[in-house]
Amino acid sequence: MNLSFENTQNAFAYKSIGDLKKARFLFSVIQSPWVVNIATRATPLLMKSGLPINGIIRNTIFKQFVGGETLEDSAIVTKQLSSYGVQVILDYGVEAKEGEENFDEVTEKIIEAVNFAATQTNVPFVGIKITGVASMDLLETLNEAPRLRSGIHDSESENAAWDRVRDRLYAICDAAVEKGVGILIDAEETWIQDPIDRLAFELMAVYNKEKAVVYNTYQLYRHDRLHFLKISHQLAKEGNFLLGAKLVRGAYMEKERARALQKNYPSPIHDNKEATDADFDAAANYCLEHKDSISMVLASHNELSNMNIVQKMAQLGLSNNDHRVHFSQLFGMSDHITFNLALQKYNVSKYLPYGPLLDVIPYLMRRAQENSSVNGQTNRELLLIRKELARRKGKK
Ligand SMILES: Cc1cc2nc3c(=O)[nH]c(=O)nc-3n(C[C@H](O)[C@H](O)[C@H](O)COP(=O)(O)OP(=O)(O)OC[C@H]3O[C@@H](n4cnc5c(N)ncnc54)[C@H](O)[C@@H]3O)c2cc1C
Numbered sequence: 119m120n121l122s123f124e125n126t127q128n129a130f131a132y133k134s135i136g137d138l139k140k141a142r143f144l145f146s147v148i149q150s151p152w153v154v155n156i157a158t159r160a161t162p163l164l165m166k167s168g169l170p171i172n173g174i175i176r177n178t179i180f181k182q183f184v185g186g187e188t189l190e191d192s193a194i195v196t197k198q199l200s201s202y203g204v205q206v207i208l209d210y211g212v213e214a215k216e217g218e219e220n221f222d223e224v225t226e227k228i229i230e231a232v233n234f235a236a237t238q239t240n241v242p243f244v245g246i247k248i249t250g251v252a253s254m255d256l257l258e259t260l261n262e263a264p265r266l267r268s269g270i271h272d273s274e275s276e277n278a279a280w281d282r283v284r285d286r287l288y289a290i291c292d293a294a295v296e297k298g299v300g301i302l303i304d305a306e307e308t309w310i311q312d313p314i315d316r317l318a319f320e321l322m323a324v325y326n327k328e329k330a331v332v333y334n335t336y337q338l339y340r341h342d343r344l345h346f347l348k349i350s351h352q353l354a355k356e357g358n359f360l361l362g363a364k365l366v367r368g369a370y371m372e373k374e375r376a377r378a379l380q381k382n383y384p385s386p387i388h389d390n391k392e393a394t395d396a397d398f399d400a401a402a403n404y405c406l407e408h409k410d411s412i413s414m415v416l417a418s419h420n421e422l423s424n425m426n427i428v429q430k431m432a433q434l435g436l437s438n439n440d441h442r443v444h445f446s447q448l449f450g451m452s453d454h455i456t457f458n459l460a461l462q463k464y465n466v467s468k469y470l471p472y473g474p475l476l477d478v479i480p481y482l483m484r485r486a487q488e489n490s491s492v493n494g495q496t497n498r499e500l501l502l503i504r505k506e507l508a509r510r511k512g513k514k
Contacts, residue, residue: 207469
């Protein structure tokens with residue numbers, strides 16, 4: 119096997135020295151948890167106050183992690199990635215913006231993204247956050263009330279609101295199936311996840327008869343999710359449709375633990391990283407072992423987890439570009455994995471959010487927080503960027 123994640127020349131071929139220096143600066147700054155803590159609190163307020171901070175954000179963290187403010191902006195990045203064999207998952211990054219009008223607008227933007235994806239050779243999927251098309255309160259109510267969970271709603275207005283959410287998703291999936299584009303439904307916090315799982319399942323039963331069009335996301339930092347993946351698979355087999363499974367470790371660990379502590383219920387998150395890693399790899403292996411009925415998106419920056427699946431594909435005699443296995447990393451992170459996989463013809467993408475600056479702030483804050491812990495990504499990103507800068511300097 120020729121694959122190595124060490125090759126920074128491949129990883130950063132699309133970045134100029136100037137880009138790399140900017141990235142080095144950014145990752146050095148967000149390495150510090152206290153800087154990120156202050157920035158997370160102050161940035162939304164400063165942006166609303168009219169202070170000239172937007173330009174700074176646009177040229178630093180936004181440029182690193184986001185495709186642009188519009189679909190046209192992201193089309194430029196999409197094209198650039200295409201020339202390296204890298205695919206794209208487009209994600210209209212507006213989330214938790216309340217109001218029916220906003221939800222309808224986000225729905226239209228997502229359908230626009232689906233139509234755009236169909237015109238490109240390297241955009242197989244569009245991502246969806248249900249929190250962009252449904253109210254948080256509604257999701258939380260549906261999650262909590264046992265009667266609602268069984269689908270029997272207490273309130274007519276909630277009933278109608280949920281029907282509108284379903285209509286939005288059906289409209290998106292109709293467009294997706296017509297255009298041959300896949301839909302990835304993001305996973306959220308545990309206190310709103312049940313209705314999302316239910317809806318994802320309903321959609322898979324309708325749209326995944328011949329190929330996997332709709333994918334649900336499984337957060338393997340939750341101790342119940344490996345089991346849930348297997349149950350989902352069983353139900354899909356019984357329902358005679360294909361399971362679409364996007365596997366992630368999970369983005370809301372601290373929030374989940376804090377809430378469980380505050381409300382005095384057992385934390386839904388594994389006690390340690392090793393347990394999360396073990397479940398993540400077990401889930402990935404399970405999907406691969408059942409590849410005839412599960413299509414998987416392995417969404418991770420973890421080198422070992424990616425390599426595990428690469429090796430397992432070889433053992434099973436699968437071709438590198440088998441359509442049932444797709445790898446993905448967030449735009450702005452782990453280029454050494456993405457570009458080296460692409461060079462070996464694996465199906466691999468960058469998850470590329472786009473949207474108005476103010477609206478993608480929650481996404482940017484998550485990226486900053488994820489990169490700020492000592493055990494986080496930053497050290498590795500910095501090492502790789504420094505290695506590449508040194509390599510280019512040595513060549514002169
Ligand atoms: C393409 C893509 C799509 C994504 N979509 C979603 C999504 O829909 N929903 C979502 O929630 N996240 C999503 N994420 C983010 C993802 O959940 C992770 O936060 C992120 O990818 C880091 O995990 P890793 O596997 O890349 O790397 P690693 O660095 O190996 O793992 C870090 C992760 O391990 C877990 N972890 C760390 N410490 C501990 C501990 N002490 N105990 C238990 N677990 C621990 C946490 O989940 C942490 O984020 C997505 C990521 C990608 C790449």
